[in-house]
Amino acid sequence: MVKISFEKLNSLFEKISEKYDLFVPTKKNDGQSYFEKWEQGKTVSDDLNTVRSAKDFFFPQHEDIVSFKLDGKNIEITDERREVRPFVMFGVRACDVRSFSILDKVFLSEPVDTFYKAKREKGIVISLACQKPSETCFCTTFGIDPTEPEGDIRAWKGNDCYYLEGVTEKGNALLSELSLEECDRTEVDAQIENTKKILDRLPLGKLDTDSFGGDKLKELFDSEKWASLSESCLGCGTCTFVCPTCQCYDIKDFETGHGVKRYRCWDSCMYSDFTKMAHGNPRLTQLERFRQRFMHKLVYFPANNSGEFGCVGCGRCLNKCPISMNIVKVMKTLKGEN
Amino acid sequence: MIEEVLIPKLGVVTDIRIDTPDVKTFRVVAPDGKKVFEHIPGQCAMLSIPGVGEAMFSITSSPTNTEFMEFSIKKCGCLTDWLHHMEVGQQVTIRGPYGNGFPVDTVFKGKNLLFIAGGIGLAPLRSVINYVRHYRDSYGTIDIVYGSRSMDDLVDYKEIINEWCVEEGVNVHLTIDREQEGWDGHVGFVPNYVKELGFDTNKTVIICGPPIMIKFTLAGLSELGFDKTQVFTTMELKMKCGVGKCGRCNIGSKYVCKDGPVFRCDELDELPNEY
Ligand code: SF4
Ligand code: SF4
Ligand code: FES
DSSP states (O other): OEEEEHHHHHHHHHHHHHHSEEEEEEEOTTSOEEEEEOOTTOOOOOOSOOSSOGGGGTSOSEEEEEEEEEETTEEEEEEOOOOOOOEEEEEEOHHHHHHHHHHHHHHSSSSOOHHHHHHHHHEEEEEEOOSSOOTTOOGGGGTOOTTSOOSSEEEEEOSSEEEEEEOSHHHHHHHHHHOOEEOOSHHHHHHHHHHHHHHHHOTTTTOOOTTOSGGGHHHHHTOTHHHHHHTTOOOOOHHHHHOTTOOOEEEEEEEOSSSEEEEEEEOOTTSTTTTOBTTBOSOOSHHHHHHHHHHIIIIIHHHHTTTOOSOOOOOHHHHHOTTOOOHHHHHHHHTTOO | OOOOTTSOEEEEEEEEEEEETTEEEEEEEOTTSSOSOOOOTTOEEEEEETTTEEEEEEOOSOTTOSSOEEEEEEOOSHHHHHHHHOOTTOEEEEEEEESOOOOTTTTTTTOEEEEEEEGGGHHHHHHHHHHHHHTGGGSOOEEEEEEESSGGGOTTHHHIIIIITTSTTEEEEEEESSOOTTOOSEESOHHHHHHHHTOOSSEEEEEESOHHHHHHHHHHHHHTTOOGGGEEEEOOOOOSSSSSOSSOSEETTEETTTTOSEEEHHHHHTSOSOO
16 A cells, blocks of 8 residues: 655646546536546545546547548548547546446447447546445445445545555556555554444445346336336436436437538437337337336346446435436335335 | 447448338448348348438348348338438448347248238348248248238339249238239238138247237237247337447347347247337
8 A cells, every 4th residue: 555645646646647637526616526637726626426427538428430521422431539548537436436347348248339448448547435425325235335446546535645555457557657655554444444334324325125136127117106206207317417327328410511420429218209219109208218217227237237236326316306306216115115 | 440330331322122102122232342241131230321310220131142232111201211312322321230130040940930021021021031042941831921001012022923922832921901903912901811821830930010010910829829939020129329338229128239129029028018
């Protein structure tokens, strides 16, 4: 384990920035945190959640796929993939780090999504342990340990320094480039113990997941509860856009004036035209769309991924839904607890 | 750079056949005149005109055709309208093949096959029919029940009459919904016709057509004693990526683009009724 004092953090970030694009969570004027490219004067926010999850780094809101030049009956196709500059993300929380391995299961399975893969290979994740998990956090429900997050390097914020520990080969390589001061784990261990006590008392920390999973497909799909659960859903899609594990996308063409650009962008299963075809729509009402989102996380994803759930308990959908609907309410209601 | 599935290849339309008032069949090859890629009967491809749209179509030609691929496309929206207006020589973009295809070299081998199609539903089956005709000795009897609104709406009519109907061991049963001048064949809906024909259950059934036709035909087949495990169908849902990643085409935990589009009917029963 190594450490870096708060005073020296800026020079460390400067050093990292020489070779990498460095991103850190910083507070904006709206009082909320966002990952931004680090530059002198930007400080690391202590907020647990950034408004937009860290999935943006690997699966951005939109990216170009190809461009076309049309000339009479002829078409010219140009690959729009770009070289990715190596980058480091500092301060990613345990829930968001786990979301990467969930996205990996989708984008790195055959046939590999080369857009995602290129970014994944060039990105180094420095995670940051949580000390004051909030009432809306329930990552522990899904077996995530926020005191010892995954990532290439994990970090803890101490009283006057950050502690860093290499996890993967990539992480260790970066750490050795930085040549930081060796130290012992005393403060870190004490912090972990302390945080664990808080985690034990979190209201949503140990939700029962036994009623969910791939083998519960029919009974959950046919539940009468979906009607009341989905009743007030606005279909705004906020929950899907802030969610670190939501990965649905659309492919669209854009006339640039001198050709056509094809790009992909986030889409939402909460939208009415998501599955609409020329001759009909299998999800006609918000009930079906709402059900799809939660069935995907709690049933379909585990069915295809050896039982792993498609939620990391980050709490974003609890904080952001305008009608205060969320996955926790859905789980509790389906189980008959609400 | 390594190949990316979302980046399409170029295709050239070398022939356009008018099948019905709203169906045309397009022949597509690569710019070098060769086939763009190989496929299994029942698989699909993403065709696109940049700036207009991209959509999934079943490949109607058989893989045994070594020269080109064909797509029978019904006019029903923006992209298909555009395709119907294009002329020979037009380039399109194409990517694929996608999906599982029919188990022509495993489950179907040595079986008596009964094909049932309605309207444009013949398009995906034509690939299988021509495949099994090509390897005729590997399969048992072949029956084809095909119906459409009218005589003019039968897709591939020429090929059916000139090739399928005259081939020994291939029984073609055509029907149209209503009486029509010049038609002396059967009149009536496909599900009823199948029951009238009263097939022996020693057959594997491959069915494709409008959902309502499939529903009633399945009921008829079950009356005749067929089991759902003997019946295969192919599904159509909205698609974008074609590779199980954009999250659009799932029925329960199955992605039609990747796990389908071909399903055995008992497998469909295991999935939520959302298609
Ligand atoms: S469903 Fe909600 S709590 Fe779960 S990962 Fe998505 S935004 Fe976070
Ligand atoms: S659940 Fe809430 S955030 Fe999600 S679409 Fe409905 S109203 Fe919007
Ligand atoms: S078309 Fe994208 S998941 Fe099937």
